[in-house]
Amino acid sequence: MPLLPLLDRLIGFPTVSSQSNLPLIDWAGAQLGAAGFAVTRIPSACGTKAGLLARFGTGPGGTLLSAHTDVVPVEGQDWTVAPFALTRRGARLHGRGTTDMKGFIACVLALAEGLRARPPARPVMVALSWDEELGCRGIPQMIDRVIPVLGRPELCVVGEPTLLRMATGHKGKASYRAICHGTAGHSALAPRYRNALHPAAELVLALRAAQERLLREGLRDPDQDPPCATVHAGVLRGGVALNVVPDRAELLFEIRHLAQERPEDILAGIPVPEGVEIACTGAYPGLETDPARLGALARLLPDPAPVKLAYGTEAGYFAGLGIPTAVCGPGTMEDGHQPDESIAETELHACLALLERLVRAG
Known part of the structure; x- marks a missing residue:
């Protein structure tokens, strides 16, 4: 043919x-x-x-x-x-x-x-x-x-x-899912419960800080655009109703890294709040x-x-x-x-x- x-x-x-x-x-x-x-x-x-x-x-x-x-x-x-x-x-x-x-x-x-x-x-x-x-x-x-x-x-x-x-x-890429745990309760008594959105938000801010640090100090390849590794939070889910304290939130994020870097090393430098579990959902070199x-x-x-x-x-x-x-x-x-x-x-x-x-x- x-x-x-x-x-x-x-x-x-x-x-x-x-x-x-x-x-x-x-x-x-x-x-x-x-x-x-x-x-x-x-x-x-x-x-x-x-x-x-x-x-x-x-x-x-x-x-x-x-x-x-x-x-x-x-x-x-x-x-x-x-x-x-x-x-x-x-x-x-x-x-x-x-x-x-x-x-x-x-x-x-x-x-x-x-x-x-x-x-x-x-x-x-x-x-x-x-x-x-x-x-x-x-x-x-x-x-x-x-x-x-x-x-x-x-x-x-x-x-x-x-x-x-x-x-x-x-660049290579690693994708992650972070499960943030809390305790459910009525929002009128919110201070008594752990809101799962709070550690999720803390993790988003930690990812943002990690990106800023990489832009300043990270390994660089001038032929790449951007020239350093990138950290990106793409999806955040949590909560079922405004008057319910969320007991679970999910955050999806990724690390795109230079070929000579390991994403787990970049992840290790990001502080993870208490009550958060992170799992790698996919990667390629x-x-x-x-x-x-x-x-x-x-x-x-x-x-x-x-x-x-x-x-x-x-x-x-x-x-x-x-x-x-x-x-x-x-x-x-x-x-x-x-x-x-x-x-x-x-x-x-x-x-x-x-x-x-x-x-x-x-």
């Missing part, structure tokens, strides 16, 4: 993170199998989703191309085209996932279809995951299988949208790759200067295996997660041409 029909099929799978991605994985696995790849399916712990690892060719080294299959929801967004069908408007192609990141998957599948006729000198590998949009929840269930199944690639390219610039770094290890990719780019990303990806997991890893894909995240999400068709063809040159280089 040509590139655009491949993208049309991929967009047609409504792989919102709340739904199963199994139909897409079945179809993509069949496409790769027909192209001569050895395909290994990796089911999720819940059994309703899956990823895959696929390899073409023999011998050491090679290139790994990685993507996630899930997309963000469309509910509450003002779409003017069908979100799960490919629609052309002039030079742009619209549909959920065109940019983030089924456009890259379409390029990978189009590349795969031509490898059997002209096999490259080194192996080509593919990794497709699930639930990246929920905080990279799928890839941790796959990552220990990558090298045993695929071997050790010389390069991993995670195809998130970067306008085909080579991104060598981004940052990325910090030496550009000197990415020469095979950089030499093929019109602009080889490395950049760093504001958003997170799965790349840190592959880098954690010791694989030189970059984020480089078609489109820009400014178009991702938006109503009428779209990508320029020229970006897709440029990406496919880049992948062709990359897997045949050397």
Whole structure:
């Protein structure tokens, strides 16, 4: 199948993170199998989703191309085209996932279809995951299988949208839930009871103070924006009625940290009020790759200067295996997660041409 029909099929799978991605994985696995790849399916712990690892060719080294299959929801967004069908408007192609990141998957599948006729000198590998949009929840269930199944690639390219610039770094993230305990009672006797909102508010102020301290004194990377770790309180819930002292409050917050930092160390410096329990609800590592290890990719780019990303990806997991890893894909995240999400068709063809040159280089 040509590139655009491949993208049309991929967009047609409504792989919102709340739904199963199994139909897409079945179809993509069949496409790769027909192209001569050895395909290994990796089911999720819940059994309703899956990823895959696929390899073409023999011998050491090679290139790994990685993507996630899930997309963000469309509910509450003002779409003017069908979100799960490919629609052309002039030079742009619209549909959920065109940019983030089924456009890259379409390029990978189009590349795969031509490898059997002209096999490259080194192996080509593919990794497709699930639930990246929920905080990279799928890839941790796959990552220990990558090298045993695929071997050790010389390069991993995670195809998130970067306008085909080579991104060598981004922050990691840890998400937390704080449960604040109190005792319920009538508000007319409020001083007799412990109001769960009070330690919650104290914790919010402590998080704010920690952010101010990081801005003044924290470890810095001038290529990141902001240049230091960030602490953010996003959701606070508590109370059932104005005349009832709340006995429980919940606060959701996050720490986004430089790749060389540990979020638990930042958390340890934040005073936690009495009666508060904090649990980590999800995390993914940052990325910090030496550009000197990415020469095979950089030499093929019109602009080889490395950049760093504001958003997170799965790349840190592959880098954690010791694989030189970059984020480089078609489109820009400014178009991702938006109503009428779209990508320029020229970006897709440029990406496919880049992948062709990359897997045949050397």
